[in-house]
Amino acid sequence: MLEVDSLVMDFGGFRAVDRCSLKVEEGTITGLIGPNGAGKTTLFNIIAGALFPTSGHVRYRGEDITGLASDRRFHKGLVRTFQIPHEFHRLTVLENLMMVPPQQAGESLFANWFQWRRVKGVEAQTERRAHETLRFLELSHLAQERAGNLSGGQKKLLELGRTMMTDAKLVLLDEPAAGVNRTLLRKLEEKIATLHRERGYTFILIEHDMEMIEKLCDPVICMAEGRVLVEGDFAHVRSDPRVLEAYLGETTGEAA
Numbered sequence: 102m103l104e105v106d107s108l109v110m111d112f113g114g115f116r117a118v119d120r121c122s123l124k125v126e127e128g129t130i131t132g133l134i135g136p137n138g139a140g141k142t143t144l145f146n147i148i149a150g151a152l153f154p155t156s157g158h159v160r161y162r163g164e165d166i167t168g169l170a171s172d173r174r175f176h177k178g179l180v181r182t183f184q185i186p187h188e189f190h191r192l193t194v195l196e197n198l199m200m201v202p203p204q205q206a207g208e209s210l211f212a213n214w215f216q217w218r219r220v221k222g223v224e225a226q227t228e229r230r231a232h233e234t235l236r237f238l239e240l241s242h243l244a245q246e247r248a249g250n251l252s253g254g255q256k257k258l259l260e261l262g263r264t265m266m267t268d269a270k271l272v273l274l275d276e277p278a279a280g281v282n283r284t285l286l287r288k289l290e291e292k293i294a295t296l297h298r299e300r301g302y303t304f305i306l307i308e309h310d311m312e313m314i315e316k317l318c319d320p321v322i323c324m325a326e327g328r329v330l331v332e333g334d335f336a337h338v339r340s341d342p343r344v345l346e347a348y349l350g351e352t353t354g355e356a357a
């Protein structure tokens with residue numbers, strides 16, 4: 102589904118991604134782990150189109166998308182979550198969901214003036230979908246709450262919900278477990294697993310929480326110094342001495 106080929110990302114004289122190549126199969130939840138500074142977020146930014154690489158290629162469903170703008174990727178179902186937009190805090194939870202669908206009919210002046218019946222229809226459909234999403238996430242009771250008042254975990258659930266408002270195919274999750282309490286973490290894991298199993302989402306998940314990686318991800322890819330170090334199932338990656346060494350070379354032994 103996704104193929105990253107010999108990607109290089111230089112920031113001035115510093116090489117953050119160093120000839121990185123990997124493949125993500127459709128229908129998987131692929132875990133991306135590695136010590137701080139391994140290049141995971143930079144790689145995500147390149148896949149999502151927030152950064153353009155110095156060299157190398159990104160292919161998505163057979164198409165070379167290396168130079169494609171992020172909104173065009175979004176329309177193709179390649180969605181990155183947990184980047185919280187400015188409007189997030191001021192809007193209600195329901196509004197946050199309703200503003201997601203691309204090319205909302207109501208946003209076009211032409212549509213507003215001349216096609217109001219259609220606009221109303223689309224809005225009603227969007228609202229229904231938003232309520233369904235809230236039910237799925239068990240957040241219906243917070244529909245009218247300002248998103249800024251949500252807990253860290255509820256915000257992560259809402260961000261997951263925002264992907265459900267699109268026709269997402271490949272979802273990039275950037276440290277979903279960060280700042281989430283244990284109870285909501287279990288719920289978040291359960292929702293990710295359900296979206297994967299029942300709705301066919303493919304996920305790539307950057308995470309330092311090894312419990313979450315172990316529960317959800319197969320395969321797991323460990324990056325270090327800008328490239329893939331080891332790839333395989335969790336047990337294989339975890340027991341590889343190079344992985345341990347990469348982590349121990351940093352401040353903690355998170356992979357252990």
Ligand SMILES: Nc1ncnc2c1ncn2[C@@H]1O[C@H](COP(=O)(O)OP(=O)(O)OP(=O)(O)O)[C@@H](O)[C@H]1O
Nearest residue numbers: 112115116117135136137138139140141142143144
């Ligand atoms: N815009 C930038 N300018 C200069 N250096 C950058 C920039 N973005 C990232 N880097 C550097 O590139 C390296 C890789 O960073 P990146 O954030 O991709 O790592 P990471 O694996 O996601 O780390 P973490 O797990 O801590 O989030 C780091 O040394 C970082 O300081």
